[in-house]
Amino acid sequence: MSKYQVDLTNCDREPIHIPGKIQAHGFLVAINSKTFVISYISQNIKEFIEKDARHFLGKPINELESYLKISGAKDQLTNLLNLANNSKNFDSVNPYQITIDQNSYNIILTSSNTELILEFEPGTSDLNFDVQKTIGRSVSEILSGKNLNTLLKNAAFEIKKIISYDRVMLYKFHEDGHGEVVAEVKNDDLEPFLGLHYPASDIPKQARELYKTNLTRIIADVNSTSSAILTFQDENTPLDLGNSALRAVSPVHIQYLKNMGVQSSFSISLLAHGELWGLIACHNYTPRFISYKARDASKLIGQILSSALEYRQEEENTENLSALDNAATELSKYIKLDNEISGALTSHSATIKDITNAAGAVLVFNNTISRIGITPNEEQIEDILLWLKSNMQNNIYYTNNFPELFLPAQNYSNVASGILACSLSRELNELIIWFKPEQLEAITWAGNPEKPVEQAENGSMQLLPRKSFEAWTQLVKNTSVRWSNKEILLVVKMREEILDAINRKANEIRLLNDRLQLAYEELDTFSYTISHDLRTPLSTIKTYSELLLARNKSLDDSAKTILTRIVAGTDKMNLLIKEILRYTQLGKADIEAAKINMQLLLTEIKDEVVAGIKPENLEFTIGKTPDIAGDKTMIGQVFTNLINNAVKYSSRSVPAKVKVEGIANHDETIYSVTDNGLGIDVTYYSRVFELFKRMDNVKDYEGTGVGLAIVKRIVEKHNARIWFESGLGIGTTFYIAFKN
CATH class of the missing domain: 3.30.450.270 (PHY domain)
Known part of the structure; x- marks a missing residue:
């Protein structure tokens, strides 16, 4: 057994996807997908065809086929590889059944970088009935459970009935990575594991990641000797076996199973919302191999159970969530009234x-x-x-x-x-x-969780899984x-x-009165500066320019043109000053609301925002657009900000989707701006509308953190409400409710 320093982090760093070995019950050949030349081969092929493995390295696949004594047509392996190269995935190919020297084999196709991997394993197992025919009845029995616990118990019972392992457990991962046996069916002579908890180090992080892509995993015999994978290429470039069925097992995990008395194991991944929820963990106390078809049938049951898990969990949460929502709705009414x-x-x-x-x-x-x-x-x-x-x-x-x-x-x-x-x-x-x-909470662990490893008996610094699985209770x-x-x-x-x-x-905003008064005084000073210090000299310039034009007959055409432009420029400047003064008064004056054609306004904003974006990269939808009353310039600024953000933060979605629509109710007209972009982390929810506040995940997007603060002030000035709903990686919807 390989030696490791006594350090738990070694388990999380162990490169289990490139062990350089396979399990002994089958053999492996890796072929360059373009040349069909054998680049990797397992050393134990000699036990199947009595020819040294190194003989085939660098040789075309036909060379191997001539030694395999495959029944039926010639060039079956070559044809299989051509089929693989022309397939989007290998689901329609696996398993490819062949007969070698009157023995049935399954070939399982996977890929690894530039190689196609052929794994040969026995086509039969000790199950004496057609597993796949039992799936329909088993799934029906599993889904008959009225709640989550019954669903899990049914699943353990049906899986055990199908594959006949000594113990079948439903193993759930908690948020910190540790596991708990939440359902179990076992032989009567075995002690129960139901309710036991296992430290996160028992199934390290990189193993949990592999379980998300490789949905079944079989270990046929913990006492068999793994076979090395040979290559004529760079020995420092091991073959990636992340998708392999024959991939050898970590020596630490092998020792762990031996310490438990387990001789063989089989596991099926359970996913919920794309994450690893848990495992169907099957233990046998004698060596055990089940064929690819049996494993594939079990995988299908696992996938169906995964979908049911999501549904039943959400169903059980619905009643509680509904009560919270109802309370929030009632409380909102009281706040308004x-x-x-x-x-x-x-x-x-x-x-x-x-x-x-x-x-x-x-x-x-x-x-x-x-x-x-x-x-x-x-x-x-x-x-x-x-x-x-x-x-x-x-x-x-x-x-x-x-x-x-x-x-x-x-x-x-x-x-x-x-x-x-x-x-x-x-x-x-x-x-x-x-x-x-x-x-x-009294948590019962399978052994002391603070001692998931033990030192070797000879005193050497060697990582060994704990030997004691005696129940150890911790009071949290x-x-x-x-x-x-x-x-x-x-x-x-x-x-x-x-x-x-x-x-x-409130009649006045508490604690901010003095600051607000100072702001108004500064605004008045600014207005006075514009009206007095700028408008007076402009008037003088205009007056003198007009006098020169009227009284000086000797001016040539060029001079007259210049003076005419000066007069026009001063008129334009005066108009601009008037507009600035009108805008500054908005801080004091009430808004004189007017009916706004929202269809026209939103179309204009859309055309401006999406200019230069290819249509295939953005699905922009404008739904119903009931008119509202408000200041058109300010409302335009609100929707320009929100739509700009929606387009910007969904730009990396394929495709980006943005939708704007309004719903007119009895008291309010509610507009929503929805995207399928980055989403907002829940820890930032309370800071979204604060000035200069930006999330960590938008640092590489242009922006100042001012836009939403301006939007909120304009919305409040219109006696309207604004809020949002968001999920990371799902998208965001902003809602604005205008009073009718």
């Missing part, structure tokens, strides 16, 4: 507590602390407020192990092990805090149920509505 913010948030049937799954919530507003549900006492809340003031960097902060970060909270961890805080005003230290209680304290993305999203949305209500209903 009530004159007093604190009462709107705390005194009705739906309160701020109800938009999350928290046990309690606290509103700190207008120098008053309002408590709802189960919360720390006021003295403890004051301490938490001081801690948050020093440690809360953004407008939203959340953790599910608060007592580990703020040690005094360990005295009331049963109330506040999880907190979610939302800042309303940093200057006034006004905010909302939600609390989740401690969830004491000071931790609550995690805050979900839905809870955070609703808090962010509610914060925007609360701030909008504060700005709309």
Whole structure:
């Protein structure tokens, strides 16, 4: 066995996709896809055809075929390779069945860089029935489960019935990478593993990545000797076996299985939303091989189960999410109708507590602390407020192990092990805090998770998987149920509505009055400068130019032309000054709204924004365009900013998709601008409309971080509302609601 330093990070760095060996139950040949010359071959081919492997290196595939004694037509391997070169994938080819010296074999085609890989493995196994014919009935039994747990139990039962391994487990990965056995069917003589947890190092990160692309994995016999792969090329360029069925197993994992008493294993990947949800892990306590068809049938069941997992998980979440949404909708009504913010948030049937799954919530507003549900006492809340003031960097902060970060909270961890805080005003230290209680959890590990490796008995620095799998129970304290993305999203949305209500209903903006007054005074000074210091000399220039034209008859045509241009230029300058003065007055004056033809406005903006973009690179759709009332220039600026952003941030999607449409309701007309671009990280939700704030993932896009701040000010000036929904890698939708 290879030696490794005792360092857990070795497991994550081990190049398991290029082991340089294959398992012994089959043999491998890699052929250059253009020349059909053999470039790699497994050393154990001699055990199948009694000819040394090196004899075939550098030889055409026909040379190997002449030794294989393949029944039937000649040049079958050459024809198979030609078929592979002309296929988009190998699904229609695999497995290719042949008979070699009266023995049935399956050829499995994969690729690796410039090579086509032919893997020869036995075409039969110990399953004495047609596995594929049983799939329909098995899938029906699996999907009959009414909830997620029953679905998983049914899957374990049906898989065991199909492939007859001694133990079949449903193994789920948690967020930190560690695994848990959530369903199990086993032979009666075996001890149960159900409910046991396994450290993340048992299945390291690069192995989990391979499970996402290679959906099944068989280890036929842990005691067999792997066969080396030979090549006449550079020995430092190993063959990539990431997609291989015969790929040899890490010696660390082999030892791990031996320590468990497992002689062979088979696994099927379970994916949910493109990520590795878990595995169907099958163990056998004697050597075991099942054919490609049996594995492929199992893979199909895994794919069907993966789809069902997504659906059932979302179905079980729907009821809870619906309750949160309903509470948020009710709370929004109270915020709009009530004159007093604190009462709107705390005194009705739906309160701020109800938009999350928290046990309690606290509103700190207008120098008053309002408590709802189960919360720390006021003295403890004051301490938490001081801690948050020093440690809360953004407008939203959340953790599910608060007592580990703020040690005094360990005295009331049963109330506040999880907190979610939302800042309303940093200057006034006004905010909302939600609390989740401690969830004491006894996690039973298969062995001590802090000792996933052991030192060799001879004392050498050799990485060995742990030998003891005796149940080891760990009590997790000071931790609550995690805050979900839905809870955070609703808090962010509610914060925007609360701030909008504060700005709309307050006679003066608190703490900003002095700054606002100073801004108006500076604006007045600017207006005076334009009107006095600029317009007066311009008038003088114009007057003298007109006098020269009227009284001086001796001027030649060239001089008259110059003076005429001076007069025209001063008129143009005066008009420009008037327009600037009119714009500066918008900060003080109410908007005189006029009906805007939105179809015409949006079409003009679209034509301007998409100019120079090839039509095939952008799908731009304008839906219904109900007219609204507002300042056309300002509204045009709002939609120009939003549409520009949508086009810009979706430019790397293929194709980019942007849609603008409006829906006229009884009280409001709501416009949306949707793209399929980068999306916004949930941690930036509260900062989107702040001046000069930009996300990390848009640093290579042009922009200043000013546009959305301007959009929000114009929207507020029109007594309208703006909000958004977004997901990373999915896209963003901005909504603007104008009052009818």
